[in-house]
Amino acid sequence: MNDLPEARQADPRGDIRWRTSAIVLAALLAVCLAVAGLAWKRAHDRASAQERIALAHGLALHAADLRDAAPGTARNLGVAAVKIHSDGQTRAGLIDTLVWERGRELTPDASSEVALSGDGRLALTGDGDEVSVWDLTAWLDPKVILKSDRAAALKGHKEGVDAVALSFDGRTALTGDEGATFVWDLTDPAKPIRAATLASERNSGSVRALALSDDGRTAVIANDAGDVTVWNLTDRSRPARLSVTRAHASSIRSLGLSANGRTAVTVDNDDAVTVWDLADPSHPVKSADLPPPERSERSMVATAMSADGRIVLVGNGPRVEVWNLDDQSRPARTAAFEVPLGYMYDVALTPDGKTALLAGPSDFTILWDLSDLSRPTRLAALKGYAREIESVAFSADGGIALTAGPSGVSLWDLRNLAEVVADPEQAACHGHTSARLSKADWARYAGDADWSDYGGEVSGGLAVCFITSDPT
Incomplete structure (x- = not known):
């Protein structure tokens, strides 16, 4: 046991x-x-x-x-x-x-061309045979309930207006049609004065693009025949033609000009992109040809230039390229990026070259941040009242924008965009x-x-x- x-x-x-x-x-x-x-x-x-x-x-x-x-x-x-x-x-x-909330309809009237003064207080919208002048002071003040109507209309064109331009201070405007370009004195926006007519060369064709230097003293006109004409507007009532240059073999579609009027970029219907030295406006010199972005089936190239003439943006449908012109004879492509647009109708660039607005056959435009030229980034899409965007414009600081098309013009207050993007x-x-x-x-x-x-x-x-x- x-x-x-x-x-x-x-x-x-x-x-x-x-x-x-x-x-x-x-x-x-x-x-x-x-x-x-x-x-x-x-x-x-x-x-x-x-x-x-x-x-x-x-x-x-x-x-x-x-x-x-x-x-x-x-x-x-x-x-x-x-x-x-x-x-x-x-x-x-x-x-x-949040950006959409900062847009409003300026007018339901069709507009194929828009322009803004540097401070964003004066705007031009054009379609048909006249151009509307808008004082945006009341529109940009949220305390004002009743917004003012257009200040005036620029009339006198026999054909449809094809292009408009506005000086930085808003005191000088250009409007162009098939036959001529008018110079306007907008010192009093409510009482515009047609100061002069810039006659076209015989058989030169319709005006396709216009540009003004910041001081309003230099005007550049591009037309159907591929000509670039430079005018001195120091005396607006007695403009002096400085030069006529056969810049392209086909119609010029898009034009960019530096603030001092010494550098320009042009694009023709064959997508040729050319940089011009206008230091001597009586003898423009071709500085360089920029290869356009890869050609699409329905190609349409648009361009814009920074105020200092150092940055050029070239867009062709879904592809946009950024070029640096520190050496005009040897442009350097710093970046290329894709945008959801079939092809490009218009491009706007802030004077500092840091913000771009791109428009195409869509009901929205796209804001891009170019602060880092090697890494562009999307900021926002502006989806306004127009069903299709044909023309865009920026104020000098990028705080005000216009987008326009067949179904109207939208006004955008982007003055606090940086805060919205930083912390929506x-x-x-x-x-x-x-x-x-x-x-x-x-x-x-x-x-x-x-x-x-x-x-x-x-x-x-x-x-x-x-x-x-x-x-x-």
Whole structure:
């Protein structure tokens, strides 16, 4: 009867080995359970993260669709999207919504040409045989409810106006048609004076592009025949023609001029892009030819130049190229980027060359940041009232923009664009912390997602500015 106890006492190491094995097994089991739990948690977190991303992107898409019909709801959905998951897509969507709120219809009348003074206070819009002059002072003051009508109309053209230009100070304007170019004194915008007519050369064809130096003393005219004509407007009532140059073999489509009038760039219908030295305006000299962006099936090239003549932007449909002209004889391409436009109707560039506005056969124009010439970045899309954008213009600081087409002209106040782009969430919620989505809107646009997972619920809805990005 005492054999078993004696045996155990005789071999205590077996008991120790048994207990050790049990402990090891328990530890292994705990490790396995921990690993399994961690794997489950990671899988759950990944699934939860994917659900948040999908929800945020869905809300951003709904916001884009609602900008016209329900701007308040669009803003709230955009904020919710960024709060739930902030990435390039949701931030870009909210930025576009906030910028859209800063646009308004200047006129529903068609306009194929627009121009702005340097301070953005005077505008020209043209279509048909006359050009409208707009004093934008009241339009840019949010305290003014009743906006003023156009200040005056520039009349006298027998044919449709094909091009317009406005000096930096807004005191001199050019309007061109098939037969001639008129010089206008806009010292009093409400009482414009036609100061002179710049007669065209015989059989030279229609005016296609116009440009003025900042001081309004140098005018450059490009026409159907491929000619570039330089005029001295120091005495607006007695302009002096300085030169006529056969610049291209085909019609000139686009023209850019530096602020001092000493450098120009032209583009013709065959997509030839040429840089001109106008230091001696009586003898323009070709500095260089720029290879245009890759030709598309329906090619249409547009160009613009910075005030100092150092930066040239050349756009051909989906591809835009940036050129540096520090050495005019050896232009250097610093960047190329793609834009969602089939081809290019017009390009505007701020005088410092840091912001570009691109227009094509679409109901929106695209703002690009060129501060780093080697890495252009998209800022925002301006989707206004026009169904198609044919012409765009910038004020000197890029704070005011015009977009125009067959269905009207839109005016854009972009003076706080930098703050919006830097932190769209803060820009949207500043002063609007009570913004909320109703349960009905949440159910309509968020589907089965439970809004209680995202916090911020208040009486009457979900406070979008207080949504938590991590429901855990």
